[in-house]
Amino acid sequence: MLDASNAGIPIHHVSILSIAAAVTGACVGYYAGRWSLRSTAAADRAAQRIHSGQLNECKLEQTEGNTATSQKTDPYNPLPREGFLSWDDYFMAVAFLSAQRSKDPNKQVGACIVSQDKIILGIGYNGFPRGCPDSELPWAKLSRSGDPLDTKYPYVCHAELNAILNKNTASLHGAKMYVTMFPCNECSKLLIQAGIREIVYYEDKAAPVRDTSPNEAAPGNIRNEDAYAASKRLLKMTGVKLRQHKLDRPIVFSLGT
Numbered sequence: 001m002l003d004a005s006n007a008g009i010p011i012h013h014v015s016i017l018s019i020a021a022a023v024t025g026a027c028v029g030y031y032a033g034r035w036s037l038r039s040t041a042a043a044d045r046a047a048q049r050i051h052s053g054q055l056n057e058c059k060l061e062q063t064e065g066n067t068a069t070s071q072k073t074d075p076y077n078p079l080p081r082e083g084f085l086s087w088d089d090y091f092m093a094v095a096f097l098s099a100q101r102s103k104d105p106n107k108q109v110g111a112c113i114v115s116q117d118k119i120i121l122g123i124g125y126n127g128f129p130r131g132c133p134d135s136e137l138p139w140a141k142l143s144r145s146g147d148p149l150d151t152k153y154p155y156v157c158h159a160e161l162n163a164i165l166n167k168n169t170a171s172l173h174g175a176k177m178y179v180t181m182f183p184c185n186e187c188s189k190l191l192i193q194a195g196i197r198e199i200v201y202y203e204d205k206a207a208p209v210r211d212t213s214p215n216e217a218a219p220g221n222i223r224n225e226d227a228y229a230a231s232k233r234l235l236k237m238t239g240v241k242l243r244q245h246k247l248d249r250p251i252v253f254s255l256g257t
């Protein structure tokens with residue numbers, strides 16, 4: 001998950017767009033102007049493919065100032081380009097990019113709804129309702145005074161809710177949602193009622209270790225772990241397909257200067 005910085009990405013000037021194969025490390029983070037998604041399995045697979053010659057590492061990288069021509073290809077070669085994004089990586093990356101719009105200093109979540117024809121129908125991230133100034137509501141997870149009104153939970157709209165409300169089609173029946181974190185029980189109710197039939201998630205929150213810590217994430221009075229247990233129960237009961245996707249390979253975008 002993107003837990004590091006919530007700094008914005010300057011999209012008005014794109015000087016570098018790189019999709020690079022990283023051979024070590026396991027991280028998902030935003031750092032120093034670079035946004036990256038990496039997983040151990042994906043990195044290992046990329047390393048194996050590079051080592052075996054199946055994947056040309058150079059072809060996966062584009063360098064600054066040469067973004068359009070760095071891949072030297074034979075213009076008469078009818079084969080498709082190697083290293084293109086899979087559908088799962090593509091839509092999950094859109095969800096992660098959307099999460100970078102969130103002002104929440106603790107958790108940035110993004111969601112992307114996709115039709116059965118692989119068309120994006122809605123995107124959302126966690127934030128306060130439209131018209132509510134970000135500086136006038138709390139982002140705190142816990143209240144010093146114990147007053148729940150001093151925490152973010154009564155006010156924040158989850159990414160899944162916003163993606164549904166931002167839909168560009170009349171119906172989401174049969175659609176699929178890509179989301180960076182497993183949905184809570186409140187969002188699962190919305191997803192089921194909206195007709196979403198598959199949820200592809202990155203971070204699993206469905207089977208947390210039960211503990212006695214204060215409620216930190218669930219809306220209302222329900223405990224955090226109970227919220228996700230209820231969510232999984234509802235989704236299983238209604239036959240919504242659940243699938244964790246950790247990316248087929250590392251994806252790195254470097255935007256701006």
Ligand SMILES: [Zn+2]
Nearest residue numbers: 158183184187
């Ligand atoms: Zn939720």
